[in-house]
Amino acid sequence: MDHVELSAADLLLRPWQDGDAPAVLAAMRDPQTAQWNPWPLPDLAAAAAWVRARGDWSAGDHASFAVTDPATGELTGSVSLHRIHGDEASIGYWTVPAARGRGFASAAVRLVTGWAFGTLGLYRIELCHAVANPASCRVAERAGYLWEGTLRQSHRYGDGKRHDEHLHARLAVDP
Template identity: 45%
Template structure:
């Protein structure tokens, strides 16, 4: 009886055709750092005692509108802060509080949709009303970008915002992000679907 030759064994793990831009585990293996921005500003991990700042942000009309942020109680805020820490360990996000050294949280900046293998992430940010107008957001966005590209090793960062939010266009421009186009009907806000501008920063731009 004639039989076909045995098929070659299939390896248990098929090697990736393209190596990961950032190796898995690089974030989870280290504590989230405190990032010095300037003499008057640092980016630090959120703490449970920052719950009041998150509640205040959820009550601000502009933050609520553009960030779809709802944090009705301090307990909701503490759960959200705990989730930030879990997402760092899961290598899904890196979120910091903007703060004066030793002071209270003034705003938020960080990375959502972190994809270490693809080397990409999307920035999110907001600042409380009493801290607006001094350039803190641009400083924080620049510093977060340097960390993501130079220290973590990502390759491409995106900044997306509603076309009805020109303030974010100014932040993107001042932070060095190149506008790449308009994504039609890309995000649903309380008043309906909004087109979004897509800005990007890639390694070597800074």
């Protein structure tokens, strides 16, 4: 899969670059970000490996974007399509503390979803989040993902514990 950039009024979504590692490490040191993400990044080398893995789209099974401020280039978060298989995928996201509550996550999810349906030809995209993370539920709802149910103890998060998750999804035919 070829890299693309996607943009909206106050967002630029671009492929990850090696220079993003320090900002990713800083983001993962935020307790709330670390809580809802299962991959610990203990140092800059781990963050650099994380950035390289997400920047390599060659397998065609994911498309991961750094969410940035187009004016400053500052990292505001991440959004990734993952488990792309056939016409289905999953989507995930996080935001840096300074960007929370400003609509960046839901805007980025909407932008990637539209691209995935229009360009990649996907039909269904699933979004799961811990039930204990209501902010993520609001992102899903604002991005047009309908709630489909609760998955019991379906995912181990950054605290090492299994959490119930809400399953949301969008279909290409949804409004």
